Amino acid sequence: MNIFEQIQTQVQQAFPALFGTAVEIEKITINETLKEFSGDVTLVVFPLLKLTKKNPEESAIIIGEFLLSNNPHVESFNVIKGFLNLVLKDAFWTAFLLEEPMQIPAKNEVVLIEYSSPNTNKPIHLGHVRNNVLGYALAGIFKANGYQTSKVNLINDRGIHICKSMIAWQKFANGETPESSGMKGDKLVGKYYVAFDKQYKQEIETLIATGHTKEEAEKQAPILLAAQAMLLRWENGDAEVVDLWKMMNAWVYAGFDVTYKNLGVDFDKYYYESNTYLLGKDIVEDGLSRGVFYKKENGSVWIDLSADGLDEKLVLRADGTSVYITQDLGTADLKYQDFKMNRSIYVVGNEQDYHFKVLKLILQKLGRPYADGIQHFSYGMVDLPSGKMKSREGTVVDADDLIDDMIAAAKEQTEALGKIDDFTEEEKIALFKTIGLGALKFFLLRVDPKKRILFDPKESIDLHGYTGPFVQYTYARTRSILRKAGSITPLAKSDLAAYALLASEKELIKILYKSNIILAECCKEMNPAKLIDYTYDVAKIYNKFYNDCAILAAEKEIEKKCRLQLTTLTGNTIQRCFALVGIDVPERM
Secondary structure, eight states, rough: OOOHHHHHHHHHHHHHHSSSOOOOOGEEEEEEOTSSOSSSEHHHHHHGHHHOOOOHHHHHHHHHHHHHOOTTTEEEEEEEEEEEEEEOOOOHHHGGGGGGGOOOOOOEEEEEEEOOOTTTHHHHHHHHHHHHHHHHHHEEEEETTTEEEEEEEEBOOOOOHHHHHHHHHHHTTOOHHHHHOOOOOHHHHHHHHHHHHHHHHHHHHHHHHOOOOHHHHHOOOOHHHHHHHHHHHHHHHHHHHHHHHHHHHHHHHHHHHHHHHHTTOOEEEEEEEHHHHHHHHHHHHHHTTSSSSEEEEOEEEEEEEEETHHHHHHHOOOTOOOOOHHHHHHHHHHHHHOOOOOEEEEEEEGGGGGHHHHHHHHHHTOTTGGGGEEEEHHHHHHBBBTBOGGGTTTOBBBHHHHHHHHHHHHHHHHHHHOOOSSHHHHHHHHHHHHHHHHHHHHHHHHHHHTSSSEHHHHHOOSSSSSSHHHHHHHHHHHHHHHHHHOOOOOOOGGGGGGGGHHHHHHHHHHHHHHHHHHHHHHHHTTHHHHHHHHHHHHHHHHHHHHHHHOOTTOSSHHHHHHHOOOOOHHHHHHHHHOOOHHOOSOOOO
């Protein structure tokens, strides 16, 4: 139990004796004291006044005097309007220097996080990178909070968009392969997705010129009709189409594997829509027989969700082919069979908000035991200074190129500082990758997931701003100090008996103390940005401490030992927080 929870519980238990009535613990709000006031911990008195039957100041004084007498960590208190500010003894904070990091107890709850979910008609791009980085970070945060956490990836390997790349390859590729072209497989397939769109637009223009309306032309363009016919042939198991599909998908998977490795993300299990869409069709048939779905005259199958504030939703086309919701129903069932999860979190962009409301509602109406645990982790898109990206027009920023550019930017900036002349070439290469990827991930994570991002590579690589490299540099500084210190005599309790903390030391201890509290909040709010903010604050406060307090040149041995321990704890905290979200830290920089 941390000090905030401890005081909250103590106030609740004392309330009947102090005021003659019980209080719900949710009404007892304990915060960190604002910097402009004297104190460490603050009780907000206003929500309690109906129960205390006293004015704010009198209520606060009664509670403050009780805590002063009964909590050994409270040194003094002051009251500002309806806020009780408690000052904790230095001994409470210095004791933290001797403690082992608190392990968060395991929870008997399985959390499944689905992220990435790429299409096999194009390479992974900047928008996907945010998805991957968020999904990996979310999984790390849940795992650190004691949940049994697994990461899964649903590959969108079937459907009309996949057939568009396939038909364009058939028409225009002349047998081109990754080996013959020297291109990564996913980039080669993406090239033909762009080629499809180019040909499609030309055919629309031709049809309009011969008297068709724009709507007619968009539906009757020959290359689109060919792709639709190919999808039907695929669903009917046509050997030629299936072989082509397998070959082109294999190229893409090989490319994805390289990108995932470079990005530093992984998965416990892969699912493929080509396997799950049939399960979805079975669910639709079952739902029809139970009256959850209904069939229209043209043979298409729907569900009416208007009574729930939504619309009618198509779940199976008239020609019997699946839509996205069909395969998502099948995948949801399969995931539950495999993991028996309590919560199933989908990391998907906010343009799919409605889709996941529908999915959850359908599964609830079907009586699935896992339906209530479905959550959509919705996030905003990523833009560049040059504008919005479009895959079919070939204006996306490829993930591999982005990673290479970030590493090159890290190399340029690091070499300009001239501090790595004694590094081996191997060490330099590793450092540039650590800094470049750290800058990229930090920038994508530092913004609240719900907000849209304007990604600026130059800003992200800055060593002095609110960036990953700034925090990495702080970690490297802690490691450098500890190397120079050599062997360190461990702190003992007796060392701290009369140790008076300087303001910078206390400020650093206080933020390090909060690491598990912040982790719990990040998990509850499902917001990795809060952990990024925290890690940046740790780095910023450590650098202030570094400037204010002599460490290796401290006048007294006890000062040196305490400050080296603070340096150790700072480095460990940065390393731990960054590891959870997939960011590495360099030993030297």
